[in-house]
Amino acid sequence: DARVTQTPRHKVTEMGQEVTMRCQPILGHNTVFWYRQTMMQGLELLAYFRNRAPLDDSGMPKDRFSAEMPDATLATLKIQPSEPRDSAVYFCASGLPGIRSGNTIYFGEGSWLTVV
Amino acid sequence: AQSVTQLGSHVSVSEGALVLLRCNYSSSVPPYLFWYVQYPNQGLQLLLKYTSAATLVKGINGFEAEFKKSETSFHLTKPSAHMSDAAEYFCAVSANFGNEKLTFGTGTRLTIIP
Numbered sequence: 451d452a453r454v455t456q457t458p459r460h461k462v463t464e465m466g467q468e469v470t471m472r473c474q475p476i477l478g479h480n481t482v483f484w485y486r487q488t489m490m491q492g493l494e495l496l497a498y499f500r501n502r503a504p505l506d507d508s509g510m511p512k513d514r515f516s517a518e519m520p521d522a523t524l525a526t527l528k529i530q531p532s533e534p535r536d537s538a539v540y541f542c543a544s545g546l547p548g549i550r551s552g553n554t555i556y557f558g559e560g561s562w563l564t565v566v
Numbered sequence: 567a568q569s570v571t572q573l574g575s576h577v578s579v580s581e582g583a584l585v586l587l588r589c590n591y592s593s594s595v596p597p598y599l600f601w602y603v604q605y606p607n608q609g610l611q612l613l614l615k616y617t618s619a620a621t622l623v624k625g626i627n628g629f630e631a632e633f634k635k636s637e638t639s640f641h642l643t644k645p646s647a648h649m650s651d652a653a654e655y656f657c658a659v660s661a662n663f664g665n666e667k668l669t670f671g672t673g674t675r676l677t678i679i680p
Contacts, residue, residue, distance in 0.1 A: 454609075481666060483667065483668075485670075492670065492671075492672045492673060493656065493670040493673075495667055495668075495669070498667055506667065541609060541610070543610075545666065547666035553598050553617075553660045553666040553668070554600070554612060554615060555666075555668060556612070557602075557609035557610040557611070558609050559608060559609045560608075560609050562607075
């Protein structure tokens with residue numbers, strides 16, 4: 451059963467620490483998305499990649515957030531330094547856009563981040 | 567640009583009653599439309615999608631949605647609610663070509679009353 455895998459599932463860290471979240475997209479998917487979910491803002495798109503190249507990261511605070519795809523099987527989202535307002539659930543999603551898939555994307559279980 | 571509006575952040579229905587969750591969209595190009603469900607402490611799961619084929623779309627767990635261009639709506643329905651339907655439901659929109667990123671609504675929390 452193909453699925454998007456995210457690690458860690460839960461993370462509690464102190465303000466100022468670096469946080470790295472990892473995502474393994476579904477094999478064969480060429481598009482990867484990072485979303486953030488909070489009570490106040492709902493689901494926000496932070497960044498997305500196609501064929502490992504960043505297409506849009508306009509939703510991501512550039513001063514502390516960075517997203518990369520070192521290879522086709524790994525996407526990372528890094529926060530340095532972390533702040534309490536970064537506490538949220540971070541979702542990775544992957545897809546293979548086009549007429550056949552209808553732009554469907556599949557979500558991981560999320561990384562639940564708490565910054566204290 | 568695309569956006570969706572979900573009317574009603576909380577909806578409560580009795581078990582066995584009709585479920586109706588409302589979604590209106592705005593899109594400058596023909597849209598693809600989606601409904602996702604999120605159970606507590608889990609990720610989002612695709613319920614169904616509209617991709618310009620049939621306007622009445624059937625999904626998993628007995629849900630369906632109808633695309634109405636004249637009303638710019640894509641409401642989600644289920645004839646008979648089950649306790650297991652309690653979850654948060656998100657409507658989303660993307661362009662039908664090129665830009666495939668999804669824009670989500672604010673979600674509707676569905677509560678089922680025994």
